[in-house]
Every structure is written in C-alpha cells, then in structure tokens.
Amino acid sequence: MSVPSTALTSRRFTVLRQRPESGQERPSYLHRTLSLLAVLSLFQGMADAIRSHALANHKVLVLLLVLYASLVLLAVLALTVRRQRALVRVDLAVLLAGFLRFAAIFVGSVGSSQRPYQDDEGPLVTLAARALAAGGHVYGRHWPHFAQQFGVGTTPLMNGRFADTFSYPPLSALLAAPFVGSLPSWVPVLGLFAFAALSATALFMFRTLPVQLRPAATLVCFGMSWYFFYVRNGYPVFLALPFLAVAVHRWTRTGAGGVLGRRGVVSALCLGIAASAHQLGWFLAPFLLLGILLARRGELPWRGALLVTGRWAAIALGTFLLVNLPFMIRDGGAWVSGIGSVLTQHATPQGLGAIDISYYLTSGSGNLAMYSYAAALLLAATLVALLLYPRRLAPALALLPWPAFLLAPRSPETYFVLLAPLWLIAFASCPQEDYQGLRQWRPRLLADRRFRVALPALLAVPALLCLAVAVASPVPLRMDISAVRTTTAAGKGSSAVTALTVRLTNTSDAVLTPQFASSSSAWTSFDWRVESGPSMLAPGGSGSYRLIRRGNPSGGSGSTYLRVFTDDPQTLTSAVIPTGSASAAKP
Template sequence: MLSVRDRSPSAQPAAAHRALSVLAGVSLLAGMRLLWNSTITDYPLYGAVVVGSYGAIMVLAAAAVAVRTRRALTVVDAAVLVVGIALFICSVRTTMVPGHLATANDVGMVMQSGADEILRTGRLYGDNWPLAHSALAPGNSIISPTVLFDGRIVSNYGYPPLGALLAAGITALTGAPAGALLAAVLGLIATSVLMFRLLPAQLRPLAAVACFGLSILPRYALSEYPVLVALAFLVVAVADWPTVGAGDKLGLRGVVRAYCLGLAVATHQLAWFVAPFLVLGLWLVRRGRSRTLSATSLTARYTGIAAVSWLLPNLPFILRSPSTWLNGSLEPLPRPASRSPRRQPRSSCAPSPPPPRP
C-alpha cells in the first residue's frame, strides 16, 4: 500500500532500499553536463548550483551505502529529491531568455494564450491564436507546431480548463508571460513531493527517479503540458485507493482523494481514462468487503464529490457557451495530428521536444 509506514525506522535498511537510493542519485547525473554547459556562461549562479549538485550526489550516494538506520536513509532520500528539484529549477532557467520563452513545443504557446484570453475577456474556448508563436516567442526558431492531416496548425485551446485557469492566476500574480510554464513546473515539483510523502519508505527514491532522473516528465514540464498539473492531483487520488471507504465511510481522506480526482479530470484528458477504472475498482473492493448496497452508496458519494470538483472550474465556460465548451474539451480526441512537416534546429539550452499533443 502507498501509505504504509515503516514500523522500525531504527532498523538496518534493506539492501534493495540502499540500491534504489544510489540509483536515484545516479539517475540525476544524466544530462548534467549539458545543463552545466547551458548555465555556466549565461547564468553562472545556476551553473554553480549544478556543480554543487554533482558533489552532493556523490556524497549522498556514499551515505546511502554507509548509513545504518532506515530513518537516516530516508533523510538521504529526501536530500536526493531536493537536489533533483534544484537541478530541475536550473533547467527551467535555461528556458527563460530575454524577451521570450525558449519553448520547443506549441502546447505552451496555446496554454499561455488561453490564460491571457481568460484575463482579457473571460473566454477560453472557440478562439484561435494563429500569431501566438510570434507574439510569445519572437524570433524563436525552435517552436515545433502541431500540424493536422488537413494541413492546419493547431492554434486553439483543446484541454479542460483548470490548467489555463491556474496559468491565468499565476500570470496575474507575477505579471510575466510565464504562467503556463510555472504551472507545469510547480505541478511536477508537487508531484515529486507527494510521491515521496505517499510512497512506502523503501520506495521513496523512486520519486526522484520518476520525476527528475528520467527526462520524460521534466521535458513535458518545460514544454508546459497541463498533464503535469493533472499528475499531481492523480497521485493523491490513486494513493492507497483500496482503503478508501473502509468501514463504509469515506472520511476526510476519501473526500480529499475524490476531490483531487475531479480536479485531475478538469485539467487533462489523461485523467478521463483513469477515473472510470478507479471508480469501478473502488466499487469492486468495497463490494467484496461489505454489502452491495453499501458499496454502491459509498461509490456514489465518492463519484458525486469528484463530479462537483470537476464542475466548479468548468461551470463558467459551460454557462457561457455549452457547445463551444464541449467541442473544445473533446477536440483532441477525434482530431488526428501528423508530425510537423519540418523540424527546426534546437538550441543547446532547449529541452528535447515531446511528440505532438494528442
């Protein structure tokens, strides 16, 4: 179970736990040379952080082998996660150059344009921003647009609204055209912290490996994908889910998990495919441990809470134009996208672009 606590923190750590801790540290070394090259000249302070992180990883890897208690090894794992977050922040800095963001994918451009449109007019769906690339990244030649099979370039918002709403709030607070980037970045950092908190002690090093050691999630975050925001909510929703409703009561934890599931569904279509299986699994588990009527009632309450939390960010756009909201939210599902007809060269500071959005 994800929420199981280690009952003997002063006991000797297992060899597998030590191996995972060392693996977490080593995984952060991948790409460190490129990151150092991208920061040391233009951002020497961040370059110094990269160099210091290298030394810290060496020390922490040695400590993972040498410490004698599980509690001490958990501290080492937390330090490795902090180093991973620091390196990720350094990589975020390389995407911020004077005048524009060095984004390698058009999703961030659409996300930020949607956030700006909310602040200007309150609308989100039904509008197109064909000049978003030049407006948000003037002179940036590394943008890779998503091209449809009919030749059109995607220039409208095609996600549930919560990601754009959060980006709009961050943009309003900071005054900088980086709300979508910061929303995705904070989403990934929150995901890593939540994973570390909710995983069993022996598996906590996987938070650093999954979120920062592998390049997939950082690359998507730097491209400003709203799925990183949804991922943070999904981590809470699926954590220890078989225990939800134990004793035929949702309890505070069950309510929080249901609410987070609804917010995830209101952020990205990925959660749409997780939610039905989670709800069905909850009903099957509860039916196996109590009466069918009780299991159905509890699952209905869980689903109702998730539905309310999904409805809240969607309601303003539903009331404004139901058909436009529905078409915009469902648009990526039936719309096939081809690869870009040409791939522009990337600068050494930019992350590798993920594939076109679905």
C-alpha cells in the same frame, strides 16, 4: 483460486508492507540500492548543463557544481550509513538535490533572449489565459497566428489546417490568468506551474510510499531526463498529476466500511480537479471507479457498495462541473466541443504504436478511422478484463488505460510516461492483501477453465479486427510524381525538395479532398502551396497538381516522403519523393 493469507507474509511481500519501525534497524540492500540509483539518475545531463552555463550564467554554474559534489557525497552516505533513519534523511537530501538540479537547469533555460516555449501547448494556454483575464471567450476562439507569435510548431490536422484553439479543460487557463498580464512575456508561466506540480507529486510520493521505496520519488520525478522538456513547456497534464496521485493513493481503502470519510472525499475532489486539468484523467476515472466498486463489494452487499461508490463518483463529477461551470455558461456549446476536440479534431498520425505500420512500413491506409475504433474497443476490453480478473489486474490499475493508446492514430509517448508516478503510487500504497479481497465476478461461462483462459484473447478480437482493417485497407489514391525541383542547402552540400508535379487518381468510391504534406522524419510538414490542381477528386477521377514548398527548407540526408491526407474519409497515401537525376526536371 484465492491466495492464502499466509502467503502475503512471505519474504517477497515484506518489502511493500508498511510496518511500524523504530528507524534504528540496519537498512536493507534493496533500500540502499534504490537510494544509490536515485543519486545516479541525477547525474544525467549534469556535465552538459555545467559546461553550457560555464560562461552564460555563473550563479547557475555555481549551484550545479555544488550539487555535483553533493551527489558524490550522498552516494557515499547511501552505502555507508548504519541506520535506516539516517538513510531516510539521505533520501530526503537526494530529493532536495533533485529539486534544485531541476530548478537550476530550468532557470538556465529561461531568459529575455529566449522563447518562453518550444511547443504549442504553452502558447495556446497562455492565449486562453489572456482572453480569460480580459473577459473574453476562451473556447471556440481561434488564434491562427500564434505559431508565428511564439515561434513554435503546430499540431497539423488531416484537413490541412492546424490546431489553433484552446482544447483543454480550463484549470490551466484559470491558474495562469492572474499572471500572464503581470509577468514579462518571456516567463514560461505554465512551465513554472508544471514544475511546481511535479515537485508536489515527488513530495507526496516520498511522504506516502513505504520507507524502502521512497528513493523512487527522486528517481521517477527528477531523475528521468524525458520530463524536463514537457515540464519546461508547460504541458497541462502536469497540473493533473498531483491530484491524480492523491486520487489513486490507497484506492483499495476508499469508502471502506461504506463510509467515505475525509480521505475519500478528498480523493474524489482531487479526481474532479484533475479531470478539469487534462483529458487523460478522464480515461483513468472509469478504471478507478470500477476498482473502488469491486473493493467495496468485497466487504459489503451490492447496495452498500454501489451507494458509497456512487457518492464518491458524484463528488468527483460535481467538482469537475463546478470548475467548468463559468465556461459552460459563458461559452455554451463551444465548451463541449473545445474540451472534446482532442478526441474529434483528426490530428495527423504521429506516435509510437500501431499507426507506425501505415506511416512507415506501408504506403498508407484507406481507413485511418479504424485505428481510433481499435483503440476505443481495446480500452473497453481492458475495462471488462478488470471486471473479470480484478485480483490479477488491480495492481496495475493506474497503468491499464494506456495500452489502448498504442492502437490510436495519435499515440505519442506523453500519453504513457508522463503519468508514470501514478503507476507506483497506486500499486505500492495499497496493502497487498486488499487485492485478494476484491470482488471477482464469475459468470457461468467462466466456470470452464478453457474458456476462462481464452477469454482475454477473445476480448481483444474486436480491436484486432479493426486494426487489421486499418492496416489492410488499400490506399485511395494512385500517385505519380512526374517532376521534382530541388535546391542545394547553403553550406551543407545536401539537396531539399522545393517543387513537385504530382498526378493523383482516386481509386476509391468516395469524393476526396487531398491535402499535401511531406516528412523526412516522424514530423509532418504542411508547408506546401498548391499552384494548380483540382480541390476535389471524384471516384475514378484524376488530377495533376503543381506544388511549391513555402519558406527555405533545410537539406536532409535521408528519404523524403510525400504524404497525401484526406479528412473525410480519413486516409493516408505515401510515396518516396525521387531525387535522382532522372526525375530532377523542373515542373
């Protein structure tokens, strides 16, 4: 049943309606509260940053001290100014303070004596940009020594190797190419671009959100502490963020009346550019496309709705292909496999989702691929749910693609929180009555209320079945750790495992190629060398492996797990490495 239009004028909706105002009204308690929360969010980490720069960088120290005092003053003003127009100016000052705070801490983390990046995304994009500037191939090219060159970690794969290729759409490399050869090597070019993109997103939010919600631009973009690490390390997803923000802004009005207009064309162009920056834009695109189609079908016949939505999609796809065209011509099939490698490369499990069941709570899984199938099925089910329940789900359109990642074998927090500005933009920029005007498809089965209530759960059944198979699949290897050699970490009094003797028995029906890793936390290390043992195990076969740890591992106080991966099929077998005196014999 549709909501009566009079309900949309009720008190709980007035906060999000953009009404013409003179600016002389007294600010609401909600507006003052959000303004104060935005100021308070900027105090996070300020004290530590001031102390860390007290002797290292006096210019940064002075700026941070001035900002600290300014934030106190801005907090007072947020609660005392008498007119809404004055509070908006305070909000703008807080946004500027957030920008300067972020910039000061960013500058303080950069220097000729420091590494440009602490993660592998920035170095791989940098190497791709250098290859592009030199006229070489970008996709299909391996940089096996980039981790040592930049002093960063890597993304380990199930086959024992690590990701050493450029595996993003090309926009980040295109933007960085003119600068990577002219700036000092310690300058994080990708981090600067990411910071500029985040700042543009914050400014766009401030400009387009309803007046009372404008402090959220500072709160979300500059006040959340998790953003700094990813911005500083130049994650390519930030390059897509401002373009996705434009694409989802007032999406319910895109193509209104059957005419795209300038705003609709710009929206499609921005989606195409965002898809050329990072793959996360690909997952949002189907939901945005369906949402626009349902919005237009609410006012137009099917033909008109399909035509205007098709034009919008064609512009977005054409923009994506235009940006990628040089690489499609130059690198051919390597371009296809390159931009799709994040979906096909079989990275080791890691994240905050269902995969933790097999990674932490059980001894592994004999079918990790079922986690991927579960995620894909849940993504499709969510898209179908949007089709069937658009008026209920459309306010969360920018958030709908991401719950499916909770079932994926690799589901880090970057797939969720880094796109948080879109959640608010897509919701608050659309008039609330537009959601009730979406076309709601009602097949005959949905006429039965019991079926209509049960359908959401039924849509999730295929994904849940795949998840159950992944969790319940028995581990394919029986593991017996017969000898452990440890060493005491200097000055710490704790021991670290340096060598193992392991006997594996293949209890599955497949030929397995075991790859050995270990972990004492969420991170997996493949720093093991197999001194002896068969490379493959036939069904029912056994083998004894002597493993030597590379490098000088640091000691740890918790349990260490031996992880045995196989890539085809994708499996994981885990066991705690015993360190007691009974198992401390030398291998």
